[in-house]
Amino acid sequence: MADAALLSPQDPAWTEALDRVRHDIYHIPEYVRLDAGLTGATATAYRYDEAGRVFLLPLLLRPVPDTDLQDAISPYGYPGPVGSQDAAFWSRAAAAMTDLLAAEGVITAFARLHPLIPGCQEALADSGTLVHHGETVSIDLTLSPDELWSQTHRSHRNQINKAKRAGVEIVFDRWDLFDDWIKTYHATMRRVGATDFYFFGADHFHSLRAALDGHVHLAVAVADGRILGGNLFFEYAGMMHTHLQSTADGPVLYADKLLYHEVRLWGRARGNTTYHLGGGVGGSADSLFRYKSQFASGRRQFHTWRVVIDRCNFEKLAGPLTPESMTGRFPPYR
Known part of the structure; x- marks a missing residue:
């Protein structure tokens, strides 16, 4: 029946x-x-x-x-x-x-x-x-940190090291920085000419955190007291996804690369198995896809x-x- x-x-x-x-x-x-x-x-x-x-x-x-x-x-x-x-x-x-x-x-x-x-x-x-x-990019978090690093393109590795030398630090779940991160997100949307849909209000972000308590996380890049950007990402049933990301206006000292690197290490340490970065716009093999693809060799359809x-x-x-x-x-x- x-x-x-x-x-x-x-x-x-x-x-x-x-x-x-x-x-x-x-x-x-x-x-x-x-x-x-x-x-x-x-x-x-x-x-x-x-x-x-x-x-x-x-x-x-x-x-x-x-x-x-x-x-x-x-x-x-x-x-x-x-x-x-x-x-x-x-x-x-x-x-x-x-x-x-x-x-x-x-x-x-x-x-x-x-x-x-x-x-x-x-x-x-x-x-x-x-x-x-087309394809999306996924990172196998069951690999060792050395294996994850070896899969990272040398240009990304170089810039991650530059970010560390510049004093960029990644902090996790510092919700006192949430509203400031939201401002950097809106700045990013203005910079890339995003449609109105993507200008989510602060109330939506706070509702998302409350409704998905324990499954939504915030990684923020900071240097000299300034927020350079951050990733809002999901963690659920061993799978992680970048939900929204941002970089501030002005020099960001390769914080975007360091964010992805530190988020994958954070996820691996917590026992997750896959960090899904997504693909290019509409699934195409565009510059966004190429950027993500230089973090790992994993591909999904x-x-x-x-x-x-x-x-x-x-x-x-x-x-x-x-x-x-x-x-x-x-x-x-x-």
């Missing part, structure tokens, strides 16, 4: 499903609820059960402007589906999801898959389009999953459904 449902963050069935499968911080209801609040979306999780197996996918339901319809998208990060390892089961779960979302007036669904958690991703192609975007649930309304909003409309910006009417 199969059962499919959309769950609210308050529903204990959400956390009960997660207790049965490997998952990350992006899947827990507290994280999804906070992310939904940034855009006024509705936080939910699709759960599918069948013969003792479970499948779960967090989603944000968003109203489509000037219609009475919705679409569904992943929260920020890597909250792709997790579940029992059975390709045929995943295929049936995906098919049941399209039926359930259609009944909710949902036009499309978009999900970012998790590069670190194995799944039956190819089975998702039965109900939609699986798009490969990054995919997204796109589903057209209501083809008629999709074509009213976006024109004819084509291969290009499924592999470019999705959904194309946004």
Whole structure:
């Protein structure tokens, strides 16, 4: 007997499903609820059960402007589906999801898959389009410190040493520096011309820390009493992810390189197994990817999953459904 449902963050069935499968911080209801609040979306999780197996996918339901319809998208990060390892089961779960979302007036669904958690991703192609975007960079924290150092590109090693000689120090979980770090984050967003979405307010940062207590950490680079930058990162179930990073305006004495180095040593000492740095913009092999790739040799594949649930309304909003409309910006009417 199969059962499919959309769950609210308050529903204990959400956390009960997660207790049965490997998952990350992006899947827990507290994280999804906070992310939904940034855009006024509705936080939910699709759960599918069948013969003792479970499948779960967090989603944000968003109203489509000037219609009475919705679409569904992943929260920020890597909250792709997790579940029992059975390709045929995943295929049936995906098919049941399209039926359930259609009944909710949902036009499309978009999900970012998790590069670190194995799944039956190819089975998702039965109900939609699986798009490969490229590689992400991961650091194997089971390696020794010497092995981690040897995998670091010589230019990064040189600059890490320069930062140390310049007196840059990395301090962890100094929450009295949180508000000052937030200012450096906003300065970074202005400097790179980020969209309004990325200018998270101080209230969001403090809510994130409170909701994810014990799983969100702050590493700050300081020298001569000045904050040079920092990384806000997650630690959950042996996996670490850089969530947001910043560097201050003005000379930063290679603090960015030293931050990554010290965070990986900190994570290794705490028994974590993987530090995921992510990839380039949109998964591309750009300058950001090359920068990250010089910290480690680990590579993971990054995919997204796109589903057209209501083809008629999709074509009213976006024109004819084509291969290009499924592999470019999705959904194309946004």
